[in-house]
Structure formats: structure tokens, C-alpha cells
Amino acid sequence: MVRQRTFHPENVHEESILAPIYKISSKDLLLWSGLLIILGVGAYAYFQQLISGLGVTGMNRPIYWGVYITNFVFFIGLAHSGTFISAILRLAGAEWRKPLTRAAEAITLFSLPFAVASIVADMGRPELVLNMVIYGRFQSPLIWDITAVSLYMFSSVVFFYLSLLPDIALIRDRITGIPKWQHRMYEILSLGWQGRSQQYHRLEKVLDWMAIFMTMLVVTVHTVVSWVFGMTIQPGWHTALIGPFFLLGAIYSGTAAVVIVLAILRRVYQMEEALPIDLFNSLRKLLIVFSLGWIYMMIAEFLTIFYGNIPEEMEVFWQKFTGDFSVIFWGMTILVFIIPLFILIVKGKNNIRWMVIAGVLINIGMWLERYVVIVPTETRPRLLYELAQGVYRPTWVEWAITLALFAGMILLYAIFTRFFPIIPLWETAESLEEDEQKVATRRQRIFGQRIQSRIKKEHDHANQ
């Protein structure tokens, strides 16, 4: 059988984008080993928990959700970065997003398994997960959660993989000097992609459809996650605002995570040309908008509680503002809103280092925000707030497992960048070409009339 010749759109940055795939350096091995050690410590801690039960954690009546569930909500939030950058901005026609899409989608892909792992860790006995399937009932928001998160994880994998297909085929055809098994892996994963114009047409179409679906999913997932809290009548949780509040926070921390990841990739893999400063400036504007949206939600939430003046609600309210959790609460507000907003407005423009600092602060703050939403309510539950008050101090087991979850996510991400291009070659090929006329002719031949007329329309619009 004669194999068809495969076409790959040309990208002027191909060499620099593919450079990380050629070699695994000693620094990589050092990083991976370090992360594996952290994972090992986490595995040991989990083993201890498995043998001795949840008694080795700081959780006790009436506090059943602690650091693990904080991690779960946080990881789900991080996962929204990919869908936001890739699907929502795709639908909005934001062309600048193209070089960022894969880096953002990879965050989604590698966060979600650790969100699920957080739940399993919180359950104590992992086999209990099966009860959700065997005895699942619609009255429980947990079943909505399982449905939404499973579908989201599955759809994210497919969305990510489909957009990766042409690039895997490109690596299969162009890269030489790699181990045989690695080449074989690309052959299998490329599914025989040949780069026919019809294949590109259909791929674009399917990604457009999936973008709509993923946008709906992203709203559903974080809303449903928030409803696990909101559908109880516990003070601080039982509010209609909790869904949009969680969603906005998720997109905010996810976008901040994209800034951090891109800055690291840009520096480590010398991708200054492929990831220009303009991309960071666009993300900076988004972050400013999200930070303002987040503070608006905060004020709306707490002002309503304050004026409602319901005793049970006020007990939790004062715990956050002046009580046991005030340091975390105000620290969180400073880290999520005050310092980042100042940095983004005053220092962030054209300055990646400041933007990364803002991104790190936002993410630390958002983790604390999840914690301060979950734990104070549990220490003062509605029925017991006058009779019994819980105390929660996370133990080393919880911290070790938490660190291991983050290490696992970083490890998967780091390994991925050494085997696959982290900037989509085929999607950025159109916008990175030098010779416009040459590209226009080729585009028409490759992508057909439909794409060509769309590009022309965009071009005319830009000239007006």
C-alpha cells in the first residue's frame, strides 16, 4: 500500500516550538525526580490514611470537609483556564488566543484527575466511589457533580486530543533522531492523519461545535460543584450567588495560572518570539476585569448577609471578618484582589515578571478563598453554632497529600511539554507566516473557500 503524502501547514516558529521534543536534559530529570519524591511522600501519607482511617487527618465532627475538598474546588477552578481560553475565546473569535490554547488546555487536562483524586482522598475508603454509581440518586447534588465532572474530564480529553492530532502527525513525519518507541507512539496517536483539506475543514467544524458544548459544560461544572455546598442550608453556603461566585473565581485563578505557565515555558524553552509580550498584555486585561468582577461578588455576598442579620449567618460572618479565620480571610482578600489589581494596573503592562507575581498571588489567594468558604461554616454549623463549635487543624498527612497532588499535576505537565508541542503549530501557522500573498494562495488551496472568506472578512474589518 502506498502511503499518501501528508501536508502540514508551515509555521515560521516550527523549529523553536519543536525544540523541546528533541532532548530530555539533566535539569528535566532533576525536576521529575524531585516531583516524584514529593509524590512518594504523598503516597506514604495516603497509605497511612488508608490503614488508620480518616482519624489521621484533622477532620472530626462537625468538620467533614477540609483541605481535600479545598483542593478539589481549587483544581476544578484551575481546570477552567483551558476551556475559557480555548473554547470561550474561540467562540468570541479572539485570534490572539491561538498560541495559548494548548498550554491552557493542558492545565485543564492535568488538573482534573487531581480534582477527582482529592475527592477519593476525602472519602477515606476509595472503593466507596463505586457507591455513587451503584446507589446514585437524583436527590443528591453529589450525583450531579459526578455526572458533570466526569463528562467535563472526558470531553476535555477529546477536545485536547483532536486539536493535537495534526501536530502529532507533523512530529511523526518530520522529527528524526528520537527513540523508536517514541516514533511509534506518534504513529499510533496520529490515527493516520494526512492533512487533507477536508480533514482540516471537519476538524475546525468539530472544534467549533465542541467549543459551544464545552462552554456550557464549564458553567455547569463549577455551578454544580458550588451546589454541593449551596444546596445545604448551612450559613455562608446557602446562597444563590454561590454558583456564579465560584465560576468567576475559577476563571480568574485559571487565567492567572495560564500566565504563570506561559511565562515559565517562554523562559525555559526560549519561546520569546512564539509567545510575544502582547499575549501577556491581553491576559492582563482579562485578569483586571475578573478581579473587579470577583470583588463585586464578594461585596454583594457579604453585604446581603450583613443586612439580613440572621444569627446563624452572622456567626460565620464574624468568624471570617474578626474571628478565628480573620487572618486567612483578609490575607485572601489582599492576595486575590488588592495586590494583584495594583500590580496589573501599575506594573503589569509589558512586564511578564510582575504579571507572574500577580498570577502566583492570585492562585495562593484563591486556594485560601476556597478554604475560607468551606471550613468556617463547618466549625459553626446551623444547628450547632451555639452548642458546639468545631476546630480544624490540618495534619501532616493532609499537607503531604496536598503537595503530592500539586506535584503530580506539575510532573504530568512537565513530561507532556517534552513529548508534544505546547504551542499549536497548525493553528498558529496562518497567523505566523511572513509572506502574506503566498499564504493567502496556499490557505485557499488548503482550507478552502469557507475559511478564506472568513479570513478576508476579518482582514477587511481590521482595515476599516
Add this chain to the structure above:
Amino acid sequence: MPISELIRSFFVTSGPGGVVVVFVIVIAATIYYLLTRWILAGGGEEQDSDRFN
């Protein structure tokens, strides 16, 4: 059993929720599989080896 009782029992009995989770995932898997096949089949019938020359 009246139909209203049947519908009610679907929502309040343990079990159907799990069935729906599995059903949703299987449907999604089927759709994604068919879409992937459809993408890969694109242009297969009109292969022209000189197309890009």
C-alpha cells in the same frame, strides 16, 4: 403502578442516578468516536497526490 409514582420513584430511589451517569458517559463516548472517525475520513474519497504541488 400509576405513572406519577413511577416517575417519583425514579428520582427518589437509589440506583437510577448511577445509571444516568454511565448512560451520559457512554453516549458522549459514542458521539466523540463517530466525530473522530468523520474527521479522519475527510477527503478520503478524493485523494489527489498532486494537490499540494
